[in-house]
Amino acid sequence: MAGLVFFSSRSGNTARLVERLGLEALRLPQAGPPPELDAPFVLVSPTFADGEGRGAVPKPVIRLLNNTRNRALLRGVIAGGNRNFGATFALAGEVIARKCSVPVLYRFELAGTETDITRIRAGLARFWAAQESQTCLTQA
Amino acid sequence: MKDMTQPRAVPKAINWNRLQDDKDLEIWNRLTVNFWLPEKVPLSNDIQSWSQLTPDEQTLTIRVFTGLTLLDTIQNAVGAPTLMQDAITPHEESVLSNIAFMEAVHARSYSSVFSTLCQTTEVDEAFRWSADNEHLQAKSRLILDEYDATASPLRKKVASVFLESFLFYSGFYLPMHWSSRARLTNTADLIRLIIRDEAIHGYYIGYKFQRGLERVSEAERKEIKDFAFALLFDLYDIEARYTEQLYDGLGLTEDVKNFLHYNANKALQNLGFEALFPDESCRVNPAIMAALSPGSDENHDFFSGSGSSYVIGKAEATEDEDWDF
Numbered sequence: 001m002a003g004l005v006f007f008s009s010r011s012g013n014t015a016r017l018v019e020r021l022g023l024e025a026l027r028l029p030q031a032g033p034p035p036e037l038d039a040p041f042v043l044v045s046p047t048f049a050d051g052e053g054r055g056a057v058p059k060p061v062i063r064l065l066n067n068t069r070n071r072a073l074l075r076g077v078i079a080g081g082n083r084n085f086g087a088t089f090a091l092a093g094e095v096i097a098r099k100c101s102v103p104v105l106y107r108f109e110l111a112g113t114e115t116d117i118t119r120i121r122a123g124l125a126r127f128w129a130a131q132e133s134q135t136c137l138t139q140a
Numbered sequence: 141m142k143d144m145t146q147p148r149a150v151p152k153a154i155n156w157n158r159l160q161d162d163k164d165l166e167i168w169n170r171l172t173v174n175f176w177l178p179e180k181v182p183l184s185n186d187i188q189s190w191s192q193l194t195p196d197e198q199t200l201t202i203r204v205f206t207g208l209t210l211l212d213t214i215q216n217a218v219g220a221p222t223l224m225q226d227a228i229t230p231h232e233e234s235v236l237s238n239i240a241f242m243e244a245v246h247a248r249s250y251s252s253v254f255s256t257l258c259q260t261t262e263v264d265e266a267f268r269w270s271a272d273n274e275h276l277q278a279k280s281r282l283i284l285d286e287y288d289a290t291a292s293p294l295r296k297k298v299a300s301v302f303l304e305s306f307l308f309y310s311g312f313y314l315p316m317h318w319s320s321r322a323r324l325t326n327t328a329d330l331i332r333l334i335i336r337d338e339a340i341h342g343y344y345i346g347y348k349f350q351r352g353l354e355r356v357s358e359a360e361r362k363e364i365k366d367f368a369f370a371l372l373f374d375l376y377d378i379e380a381r382y383t384e385q386l387y388d389g390l391g392l393t394e395d396v397k398n399f400l401h402y403n404a405n406k407a408l409q410n411l412g413f414e415a416l417f418p419d420e421s422c423r424v425n426p427a428i429m430a431a432l433s434p435g436s437d438e439n440h441d442f443f444s445g446s447g448s449s450y451v452i453g454k455a456e457a458t459e460d461e462d463w464d465f
Contacts, residue, residue: 010163011347012412048166051174051336076442082406084339086332087435106443110409115419123443 003041004124007060014046014080016111021121034064040075040131042105042124047081047092056091065100075131076105078120083109154230161351164231167344171238174336178249181330183256189323190257200386201314201324202262205250206270207382208311211303212250214280215341216243218287219300223345226293232348239341246334253327275382279307279375286371294356297349298368298411302375305342305407306400308335310383313396313428320427328431335432346410353412368411372404399424 004025008015018025025044028034043064049056065071077100079093090107097104106123108116159165193201220240227233254263270276285291286299312335319328353361379400387393401417402424408416 010351011343012350013409016409016412048170050170054173082339082343083429083433084335086336086433089433093441103442106441110406113405113415113419113422119443127442 006044178252212247
């Protein structure tokens with residue numbers, strides 16, 4: 001299975017979700033240059049939008065994706081948020097998906113529920129299997 | 141002769157260009173951008189809808205709103221100010237002063253609903269009802285006990301997050317229920333503004349709680365966690381009875397309780413703790429979830445869908461300024 005990259009602010013919600021997934025994952029630094037990735041990855045990002053939806057995508061995620069090579073390796077996005085924010089719930093996922101032409105794979109609230117963990121684990125396994133067979137087909 | 145006592149301590153002038161914690165500025169910006177007043181919402185468009193509720197439904201709605209007003213009043217006058225005394229950074233104090241003021245705006249908003257839709261006598265009666273309601277008074281007392289100046293800063297924050305992220309929801313359910321039936325939709329818009337604010341308040345106070353927890357010993361951390369779960373159990377007991385009293389008549393009690401479980405778990409997550417209620421008991425009526433965040437479920441995500449395919453388009457070049465800061 002390919003990579004999982006995530007950002008979590010010091011509230012730790014996204015980090016707690018990723019930890020419970022039990023999958024190997026790379027945490028983006030709060031400051032400083034983003035890592036250079038070398039394999040396809042799914043991104044997990046929280047949302048920090050104001051009431052108008054501005055500023056939804058955290059800056060460390062923007063820095064990661066402004067790197068063309070990293071962006072080309074992005075396959076999908078999983079977004080965190082809070083339904084109390086209404087239409088801007090998990091908006092970071094939509095913004096990233098639109099910008100990078102990848103699907104929003106899943107949305108969760110805060111640190112996610114048990115149901116979310118099960119669905120994300122199963123969904124990622126299916127997703128990467130499908131990606132792999134697609135690659136095989138193109139190469140055949 | 142010179143006074144021998146220590147000179148009065150003067151606080152340092154706050155410098156927002158020297159932050160100890162970036163979260164303070166982030167939350168300040170979100171709260172100030174989100175600032176609103178009830179005058180912004182055309183409540184009078186609900187007058188006709190109000191007249192179509194039965195007298196019992198009207199009474200219930202006014203009572204629920206006086207209950208919410210009480211919680212906002214407590215958070216405005218006692219909760220946020222008492223947290224200010226424990227602030228670690230001067231910027232945290234400023235954020236809390238914004239939170240305190242917005243709680244006053246929320247409390248004010250319910251009176252705007254009342255003056256637009258209701259008779260003065262009905263409203264006065266409902267305020268008397270809330271002052272006498274044993275469950276409302278009991279939950280207020282449990283919170284206020286923790287807000288006492290002598291209480292621990294961490295316990296105050298636990299109580300505050302439970303008020304912001306849990307206790308409001310037995311009340312918020314009703315306007316979301318009306319909204320899901322196309323009733324009182326402007327009032328629901330106003331409530332959604334309050335819900336949005338309370339979500340940021342719960343998140344921020346929970347965040348500061350987590351920072352505080354890092355500074356104490358393992359034994360204290362365990363003690364605080366035990367305290368938090370015990371307080372939540374006590375509050376839940378009261379909320380369950382309050383819910384039955386309010387909603388049995390409409391046959392909605394079980395649905396409201398699921399909404400309470402769902403929000404209790406979110407309150408715990410704001411504190412950095414794991415959920416208490418199992419997912420099966422948190423299945424909120426989809427109509428209520430849709431009323432809570434209208435439009436947010438129009439785009440189905442990939443893992444929940446029936447495996448529908450997607451088209452990968454050509455990626456755009458991105459620069460920082462593209463991303464809407």
